[in-house]
Amino acid sequence: MDNWILKGVKNLVNEPCTVNITSPTQVKVKVTHLLLTDTDALLYGGEIETSYPRIPGRAAIGVVTEAGEACYGMEKGTRVYFEPVRACGECLACKSGKPKDCVSTISAGKDFDGFMRDFVVCEYTDVAPLPDSVDDFHALCIETIAIAENIYDKLNLSAGQRVAVVGADFSGNILAQVLQYHKVIPVVIDNNAVNLERAHKCGIYYAFAADDELKNKILNATSGNLCDAAIYCANSKLPVSITTRLIGNDKTVVLGFTSASNAGMEIGDILKKNLTVTGVSTAHDYTDAVINMLVHNAVNINFFEKKVLTEYNPAELLSGGTDLKKGIMTILKMIF
Ligand SMILES: [Zn+2]
Numbered sequence: 527m528d529n530w531i532l533k534g535v536k537n538l539v540n541e542p543c544t545v546n547i548t549s550p551t552q553v554k555v556k557v558t559h560l561l562l563t564d565t566d567a568l569l570y571g572g573e574i575e576t577s578y579p580r581i582p583g584r585a586a587i588g589v590v591t592e593a594g595e596a597c598y599g600m601e602k603g604t605r606v607y608f609e610p611v612r613a614c615g616e617c618l619a620c621k622s623g624k625p626k627d628c629v630s631t632i633s634a635g636k637d638f639d640g641f642m643r644d645f646v647v648c649e650y651t652d653v654a655p656l657p658d659s660v661d662d663f664h665a666l667c668i669e670t671i672a673i674a675e676n677i678y679d680k681l682n683l684s685a686g687q688r689v690a691v692v693g694a695d696f697s698g699n700i701l702a703q704v705l706q707y708h709k710v711i712p713v714v715i716d717n718n719a720v721n722l723e724r725a726h727k728c729g730i731y732y733a734f735a736a737d738d739e740l741k742n743k744i745l746n747a748t749s750g751n752l753c754d755a756a757i758y759c760a761n762s763k764l765p766v767s768i769t770t771r772l773i774g775n776d777k778t779v780v781l782g783f784t785s786a787s788n789a790g791m792e793i794g795d796i797l798k799k800n801l802t803v804t805g806v807s808t809a810h811d812y813t814d815a816v817i818n819m820l821v822h823n824a825v826n827i828n829f830f831e832k833k834v835l836t837e838y839n840p841a842e843l844l845s846g847g848t849d850l851k852k853g854i855m856t857i858l859k860m861i862f
Contacts, residue, residue, distance in 0.1 A: 528860060529643040530840055531579045535572030537839040538582070545647045550594035550680050553650045555606060557641050559842040560858045561585040561666040562840075562848045565784050566642075569635055570844040573786035576636045582844075583642030584634040587656065587665045597650035599812045606653035607817070608641050610634040610669050613808045629811045631853040642840060644860060660820045666857065670697050670783075671816045671825055672809035676705035677757055680806055685709035687754040688747060693762025694721040694733065696850040697783045700825055701757060702730050707824040710723055710773050713747055714742065715772075717764060724853055727829045736764055744772050753777070754831035759784030760807075761851065778802040827855075834859050 529542045547554050566582045568574040590604040600606075612632050613625030620628050634640040656665050674697070682687065687710050691702045694716035702712035702725060713732040716723045724734040734743045744752060752774040758766050758781050766789045769779050776799070779791075784807055796803060819825065831854045837842075838858055849856055 530581060530583070532569065532576070532582050533579050535568060536841070536845070538570060538844070542644075543701065545645050547592055547594055547647055550596040551649055551651075552594050552647055553590050553597050553600050553606075553653060554592040555588040555608070555645060555646050555648070555653060556591050557586050557608075557860045558587040559587050559662050559666060560641055560860060562843055562856045562858070563669075563784075564614065564848055564850060566635060567844045567847045568642075568784070568786050570841070571847075574636060574784075580635065581639035581641070581643055582635040582840075583640035585669055586641035587662060588641075588646065588653075590653075591645070593650065599655060600650045600653075604619075605656045605838070607656055607665050607811060607813065608634070608646065608648075609652050609654065609666055609806050610640075612638065612652060613810070624813045631762060631808060642858070654817060656817065657821055660817060663832060663855065663857070664820050664825070666855070667700060667825065667827055668813060668816050668820075669809065670700050671704060671819065672812035673697070673783055673806060674701040675812050675816060675819070677701065677780050677806045678704055678708055678710070678810040680804060681755050681778060683708070683710045683755065686711065687750075688713055688732075690715060690738075690744070690753040690754065690756040690769070691759070692716075692764055692766075692769050692772075693759030694718070694725050695759070695762065696830065696853060696855070697761065698759040699725055699728060699730075699830075699853070701759065701782065703728055703825045704819075707819065708728065713744060713753060715764070716762075717770065718852075722852060724829045728826055731824045736768055740768070741771060749846050755780070757781050757782050760787060763851075765789070769770060770799065770801060773799070773801070775799045776801070778804065781805045783807060829853075830855050832857060836861055
């Protein structure tokens with residue numbers, strides 16, 4: 527039995543314990559697979575602050591082993607995805623019975639205990655049933671796809687517009703595929719040849735290296751107009767200053783996903799071009815929409831390498847950051 531607890535910075539210990547349902551609206555779920563995320567690595571290293579003790583792990587799926595009598599649509603054996611973001615229960619929206627409009631959402635592994643453990647007891651509304659056609663690996667990507675979808679919504683784009691995606695690792699690749707699903711044309715930029723090659727394999731036509739020729743390539747790809755928006759994947763190693771150079775006047779730059787970076791943006795282009803800059807790091811209430819997208823094959827993750835581990839030392843795995851930047855998904859398979 528596993529129950530990994532972060533007791534302080536880089537102090538992760540396994541303290542097995544027993545959990546039981548205490549209300550008719552709770553489910554008990556056996557965690558089966560957990561994807562190590564950048565957020566887990568940043569929490570482990572102390573670059574994202576939390577209060578201790580705290581169980582890390584935010585991208586996980588499992589199987590219901592017990593359901594209270596008021597858990598609608600859940601029964602023993604239901605395969606589920608754990609919501610990594612929950613409504614706070616404290617703000618005005620939450621107290622008025624509108625948790626979907628919560629202004630102060632809380633996040634797994636940071637504000638409440640995550641899923642790096644054998645069993646989780648939670649409200650049945652904190653897990654989402656998974657259709658058979660959504661496989662385990664795609665289900666582990668739901669939050670990344672949800673953030674991509676949230677970014678797409680924020681940008682208010684129309685079909686055929688060109689959008690620069692700076693950074694083509696795990697999250698950048700998924701974001702580009704989500705844009706493509708919505709008939710927006712992604713222009714992916716990365717300095718890693720493997721990431722560019724993977725983007726091509728996923729059907730992304732414009733995938734460029736961030737070299738001296740970049741601006742000309744962008745001009746060619748946009749009939750001389752530059753891009754209609756740009757998204758900087760915050761975990762990318764590329765300079766954020768590239769981003770504002772790739773878009774035209776009055777456009778929007780999104781800083782997306784999770785990072786502990788404090789890189790500054792150059793204000794020159796932002797002022798001169800009258801740009802809007804916005805950040806998107808979470809996606810509350812997107813899970814059902816994303817599961818529906820996956821049923822329709824919106825995102826293909828077959829080109830990411832997957833390391834599925836049944837024996838592991840999570841502290842060791844998290845100490846150097848994850849391999850998501852190299853397009854490798856490290857998945858803990860939690861068996862009895
Ligand atoms: Zn709230």
